Amino acid sequence: MSETKKRGRPRAFDEAATIEKAREVFWDRGFEGTSLDALSAATSLNRPSLYGAFGDKEDLYLGTLAGYRDDSLVAMEEALDPSLPLRENIAEIYRRALSTYLSGETSARGCFLIGTATAEAIQHSRVRDMLRQSLEAFDAEIEARLMLAVERGELPKEADPKALSLLASSVMHSLAVRARAGAPRDMLEDLARAGVDMVCGRAPQK
Amino acid sequence: MSETKKRGRPRAFDEAATIEKAREVFWDRGFEGTSLDALSAATSLNRPSLYGAFGDKEDLYLGTLAGYRDDSLVAMEEALDPSLPLRENIAEIYRRALSTYLSGETSARGCFLIGTATAEAIQHSRVRDMLRQSLEAFDAEIEARLMLAVERGELPKEADPKALSLLASSVMHSLAVRARAGAPRDMLEDLARAGVDMVCGRAPQK
């Protein structure tokens, strides 16, 4: 790491904070629906500074998607704490997801990736790849925990962690879409509960 | 119904066919990503004709969404033919869904509603309502079939049709998102199979 001070005028903004602010705008308005002027206003950077620091609009958008994916993966790792029972792990994943999906100024905004990147996936292959790769990463984390659960006997030996992880992710995808569609919280919580039972079996271990 | 001939110059286009062509464009490019010029080119109508017949861009988009919802509900009713076993019904739903989701000129385009309307749901409340209402209609059709299945003994008495229908729909939502994200067909078929087992139980009735 070069710890030497850089030559020119120093930046007057924090790169990570700027990406987070840009993410908020993209989240609400989508990629095509967001103008550079809106990004400029939200980040307090002029368009040329945005351009210089992050590239064009698609580059910046991909940066916000990558940040969201990384944050989500960290949150998922925390939720899947293997020192806790599987049932609590899965419930915690849905709890965290819903907490994010139901936030929003005007209306529940769902998942940033599913809610905005899906629309661009046909026309922008880099967005499509980012989306696919992110979904696969989420699947993989859940699958790993389910494999551990089978080893430990939290799930029966016949359980299929691969198939089960796809189903568990599916519930999350559906929560993401339905939240953004304006589904009531009760219904989403019912779905999350059903998802937990589906993965861990119906018997409560209260 | 007034069968009297209308006064002025007759239309040189078919309204339903035009909506279908517009749907194709919106499906690939999303609402914000589609220009009136693109719609005009695809439908062979000039912008003023489009505007006169369907209203503004959002009105036209809502019309294409409504058409897709109606088509999908009909397809779902067909798939849920109660004279066939539940397992075949659910498998058929996913089969039809995948057949649609995997079609597309450049890349698999997923579900029109989930793939494009979700992105607009925050900014355009009419789109959000259309999306929510459509998803609820799909849920309701599945739930009705599952209730019948419980009555008939295709599912155990303790089965919860409401919760199960939400889960069954979730698999469909996930197929929609993943297809558009570029997931390989094998994986989608695995998920669909897992979804059928989840709803109907693992025992194959071969």
Add this chain to the structure above:
DNA sequence: TCATTTTTGTACCGTTCCGCATTAAAATCT
């Protein structure tokens, strides 16, 4: 035949879009 009604086609409106050229400002290096 001529007025009326509706659709079609051309052309244009003001706005917004993304991206960049250019200059001023703020830091380090010599």
Add this chain to the structure above:
DNA sequence: AGATTTTAATGCGGAACGGTACAAAAATGA
């Protein structure tokens, strides 16, 4: 201090945007 390097700010420019005014065209009604 002066040269150099990097960022910040202003402003522009060509293109595309959604939407519409207006006139020509094609039907019906009288």
